[in-house]
Amino acid sequence: MQGLHIHGIHHAYGDTDVLNNVSLTVPAGELVCLLGPSGCGKTTLLRIAAGLEKLQAGSISIDESVVAEPGLELPPEDRKIGFMFQDYALFPHLTIRDNVSFGLFRQSKQAARDRAMEMLEQVGLTRHADDYPHMLSGGQQQRVALARALAPAPRLVLLDEPFSGLDSNMRARIRQETLTMLKQTNVATLMVTHDPREAMFMSDRIKVMGANGQVLQSGRPVDIYYKPVDEYVARLFGPVNMIEGPVAGGRLETSFGPVDSEDIPDGQIMRVLIRLEGLSLHYHSGAPTDVPVDVLTAHLLGDSSIVHIRMREGPNKGVEYRARVHGSFDPTAHGQVWARVDPRCIFQYPNPEDGR
Amino acid sequence: MVQISPSFKIESETIDNDHRHLVEIINEITKAIDDGQPGECARLVPDFVAFTKQHFDREEALLAGLSYPLLEKHRRHHISLDDKLQIMLNLAARVVEHPPARDSLRKELVYFLLDDVINEDLNFKKFLAEVETDAAGSDK
Amino acid sequence: MTTQPVLNPSDGLPGKPGTRRGNGAFWRDGWTYGALAIAGLAALPILAVIFIAFTPGDDIWSHLATTVLPGYIITTLQLMAGVGAGTLLIGVSAAWLITMCRFPGRRLFEWAMLLPMAMPAYVIAYVYTDILEFAGPVQEMLRDTFGWNNRRDYWFPEIRSTGGAMAMLTLVLYPYVYLLARAAFLEQSVGVLEASRSLGRGPWRSFFTVALPLARPGIVIGVSFALMETLNDFGTVDFFAVNTFTQGIFDVWMNMNNIAGAAQLASVLLLFVAVLVLSERYARRRQRFHHTTSKYQPLPAYHLGGVRGGLATAFCAVTVLLGFGLPTIVLLAYARQYFDPVLAREILGHAVNSVQLAALAGFLAMVVAIILAYSVRIKGGRLLTAISRMAAFGYAVPGAVLAVGVMVVLGQFDNRLDGFMRDSFGISTGLLFSGTIAAVTFGYLVRFLALSLGTVEAGLGKITPSMDGAARSLGRGALGTMYRIHLPLMRGSVLTAVLLVFVDCMKELPMTIILRPFNFQTLATFVHQYASDEQLGEAALAALSIVMVGILPVILLSLVIAKSRPGEDL
Incomplete structure (x- = not known):
């Protein structure tokens, strides 16, 4: 298989495990994202794949040839990879063109020059070929870093938090450009980020990593969002509403209706999480499961509003929850408001403090 | 075309054969998509799912026979893959009318096999190798 | 470690693709071996001294212990106490005044306070002896003014005494404390001082309860340096x-x-040295915890007007004048008065010797420092860090001690080599290295390596590690990366490293005296020889040359100071 295959990576600093049996596969032309909190070892994995960090256990092959396993360690310069660093690591003493052609020293001067200009044209920076990195904006520097990494036609591209240095407007644009360019070159890409939305946007597949350096879940963005394996993964995407209660008759009664829980024996505490966007508010009851609520406050964020509601009836009567609704929401405009739950945004897990 | 490269071999005849068969089905599905015969592909996916389940059972039985210490963990992993198998069946049901579903299906099959099945199976490769050498040693 | 059994997916496969060991592997080990060899060489003289000291032989230890040792210990401790107190007082006061107060001439004194660093202690000692001794101009003037005739008519402090040595050393060594205290004050957040003021403490109490304790690690480092130089001094005490x-x-x-x-x-x-090094290391560790902010705002300024401003100006002016101005003027006057073309030509010859030797040592120290610093960077790990620390240990060891060690090591080596060559080839190599330029250079390297290593490390540290990663992942090896990325980016640091070692070698006296070839003179040994014979006039031109060279790093330091505080605009 063309692409990257990593198997069974363990890594520890002293007594602290930072990577715990991590395996992953990135076919050529695909982008896989490691998503996790800072300090979970995801950048370490990137550095091990690049040969910048010594492999402790496991194996790495690129395009079917082993580049690292115990007893064998190809130095980074022999791995044919492109690494894009969080701080871009542009060489400040070289012009933009010389930065991009830095990895092309095995070609003739003219060929390297042509290739560098071709790459600069792709990222729309030919005008700046003779400038120095400090003369460029953050977004331009990011593009140069990408052009430099892709110029030698690597077998694998590694991106370390590639957009974290950019402001949010610029980030959305550069993200799209980067993705387009990577897909055009049909190279295998492994990216690291702590931003779940970025991971969702960029990836064909996401690997969620926990604080102990273990992979918690792998899957398509849609699986990670709608089928999180545990509470930790569910909470990655922002705040959630939480309802706790004892299971009775294989279900937990909530004000939003019963939640089935076949796996959990009666009497045990169950925890139900509902994404804020999983609650929608309506001025008319359109479905029998709709429940009446009182609206307390609404905060407009621009594209959406966070609305605080209080349950009028049911087992959670009087409890306050939050809903994210599209656009603005005026709590004073109408009388009765009804809440409806999107069943895809409601998750249940056994209470972590409750035994087991 | 998917191929099992050397780094994905478990070095166990039963399991490697199963994996090879799964690859063959995936390649047939891919070919059907490429040849513009999504109907064929919708028929093949249930085969893939069924064979995968058989493979899981066979593998668990084999590991249980050798008292693999981490069998329970591996079994739980197999169970957790049920969702993904269901997703593939859902995708397969849509490939005829929805061309975008074809690409999703192909991708999901590849990741499922390489990352979710074989990468996890590689965890007991060394265990199998040790059991084999022990057995060979006691024969002599 | 919880590493589980390692799986190896490509075990037992014929013709593993890509299993070639990269050609970077040799180099990466080469770095370690190089660093080890360098550190070993640098440690040899010190180890040799200790080894010889503990080898039973014609033991004069008991003799020394009963006769001169107590005197040495007491005098050395007195000198250290005096110089420590003196440099502390002058250095911290000057640093506080200049960073926190505004008074006439402050901006001038900011760098002028460093000038005495250019003055070797032995030079200033010769000058002041010349001025202050019985036959000198000061006492002569006093006698003329008051009509005294001989020594019994009045009391005048004896310059050639322990107290005199303290004064001389303090005058040229306080800049170490000034520099580090100043840096420590500058690093303090304005906020903590303002918080202290807002909680009702006045400027003086804020200084003693907040600023000084926070600056303590820096001050301890500065005093340690001054005391190391005190132990190193030979010219003055001799x-x-x-x-x-x-x-x-x-x-x-x-x-x-x-x-x-x-x-x-x-x-x-x-x-003694070990105690100083330990206190310096300890202070350095504490320094990190005392770092209060990375945000720089203009420091608040206490405006000193009228008498207080005048006193501040006078304090700084007198210090610089005594430590630098006056001796320079005296030397200038002598140099003119005693100028003689024949002597000047002789001095030029010594100057050439000095420059060649110092340049050679500066260049070699830079090369060695780059090898050490770079191997730590690419290999990392505690072992290499410890090795490079060990290689830099010589900075704390007095020149006389190192000289003894170098003599012992080279003597042993020469004898062994000679014996080997005679046994195997019938050729006598004699003393190949002892008493040669090579011996002096080796001594310089061991003593001053820390200077260039520190500078190169600082320069390298400013280059983010991702630069290395970028260059390596783009296909350049370790050497190529150093050549294309690190060297161009740290050119300034590399030049500084050469310069610092160069200047210190020009001034160096005790090692040069012991290790130099027969009849070989440098400016320093020449000055020492003439001034000891009370012929300061003849030595003035040479002494002045040393001082002028010594001003180079002062200029460099003041440039660094000028840039050190972004946002300070006064």
Whole structure:
């Protein structure tokens, strides 16, 4: 298989495990994202794949040839990879063109020059070929870093938090450009980020990593969002509403209706999480499961509003929850408001403090 | 075309054969998509799912026979893959009318096999190798 | 470690693709071996001293212990106490005034306070002796004014005494404390001082309860440096006949011709050094915790007007004048008065010797420093860090001690080589290295390596590690990366490293005296020889040259200071 295959990576600093049996596969032309909190070892994995960090256990092959396993360690310069660093690591003493052609020293001067200009044209920076990195904006520097990494036609591209240095407007644009360019070159890409939305946007597949350096879940963005394996993964995407209660008759009664829980024996505490966007508010009851609520406050964020509601009836009567609704929401405009739950945004897990 | 490269071999005849068969089905599905015969592909996916389940059972039985210490963990992993198998069946049901579903299906099959099945199976490769050498040693 | 059994997916496969060991592998090991070899060489002289001291031989230890040792210890401790107190007082006061107060001439003194660093202690000692001794102009003027005739008519402090040595050393060594205290004050957040003021403490109490404790690690480092230089001093104590350890080592070595005795004295001196090094290291560790902010705002300024401003100006002016201005003027006057073309030509010859030697040492130290710093960078790990620390240990060891060590090591090597060559080839190589330029250079390298290593490390540290990663992942090896990325980016640091070692070698006296080839003179040894014979006039031109060279790093430092505080605009 063309692409990257990593198997069974363990890594520890002293007594602290930072990577715990991590395996992953990135076919050529695909982008896989490691998503996790800072300090979970995801950048370490990137550095091990690049040969910048010594492999402790496991194996790495690129395009079917082993580049690292115990007893064998190809130095980074022999791995044919492109690494894009969080701080871009542009060489400040070289012009933009010389930065991009830095990895092309095995070609003739003219060929390297042509290739560098071709790459600069792709990222729309030919005008700046003779400038120095400090003369460029953050977004331009990011593009140069990408052009430099892709110029030698690597077998694998590694991106370390590639957009974290950019402001949010610029980030959305550069993200799209980067993705387009990577897909055009049909190279295998492994990216690291702590931003779940970025991971969702960029990836064909996401690997969620926990604080102990273990992979918690792998899957398509849609699986990670709608089928999180545990509470930790569910909470990655922002705040959630939480309802706790004892299971009775294989279900937990909530004000939003019963939640089935076949796996959990009666009497045990169950925890139900509902994404804020999983609650929608309506001025008319359109479905029998709709429940009446009182609206307390609404905060407009621009594209959406966070609305605080209080349950009028049911087992959670009087409890306050939050809903994210599209656009603005005026709590004073109408009388009765009804809440409806999107069943895809409601998750249940056994209470972590409750035994087991 | 998917191929099992050397780094994905478990070095166990039963399991490697199963994996090879799964690859063959995936390649047939891919070919059907490429040849513009999504109907064929919708028929093949249930085969893939069924064979995968058989493979899981066979593998668990084999590991249980050798008292693999981490069998329970591996079994739980197999169970957790049920969702993904269901997703593939859902995708397969849509490939005829929805061309975008074809690409999703192909991708999901590849990741499922390489990352979710074989990468996890590689965890007991060394265990199998040790059991084999022990057995060979006691024969002599 | 919880590493589980390692799986190897490509086990037992024929023709594993890509299993070639990269050609970077050799180099990466080469770096480690290079660093080890360098550190080993640098440590040899010190180890040799300790080894000889503990080798039973014609033991004069008991003799030393009962006769001169107590005197050496007491005098050395007195000198250290005096210089410590003096540099502390002058250095911290000057640093506080200049960073926190505004008074006439502050911006000038900011860098002018560093000028005395250019003045070797022995030069200033010669000058002041010349001025202040009985036959000197000061006492002569006093006698003329008050009609005194001889020594019994009045009291005048004896310059050639322990107290005199303290004064001389303090005047040229306080800049170490000034520099580090100043840096420490500058690093303090304005906020903590303002918080202290807002909680009702006045400027003085804020200084003693907040600013000074926070700056303590920096001050301790500065005083440690000043005291290391005190232990290293030979010219001054020799001239003043103050019996310190360094003086004693020379005495036992040169006059009693007893190497074991010299080594034994040197070992005791090493204990003093060890204490200083430990306190410096300890302070450095604490420094990190005392770092209060990374945000720089303009510091609040206490405006000193009227008498208080005048006092501040006077304090700084007198210090610089005594430590630099006056001796320079005297030397200038002498140099003019005693100028003689023949002598000047001779001095030029010595200057060429000095420059060649210092340049060679500066260049070699830079190369060695780059190898050490770079191997730590690419290989990392505690072992290499420890190795490079060890290689830099010589900065704390007095020149006299190192000289003894170098003599021992090279003597042994020469004898072994000679024996080997005679046995195998019938050729006598004689003393190949002892008493050669190579011996002096080796001594310089061991003593001053820390200077270039520190500079190169600082320069390298400013280059983010992702630069290395970027260059390596783009296909350049370790050497190529160093050549294309690191060297161009740290050109300034590399030049500074050469310059700092160059200047210190120009000034160096004790090692040069012991290790130089027969009849070989540098500017420093020439000045020492003439001034000791009370011929300061003839030595003035040479002394002045040393001072002028010494000003180079002062200029460099003041440039760094000018840039050190972004946002300070006053």
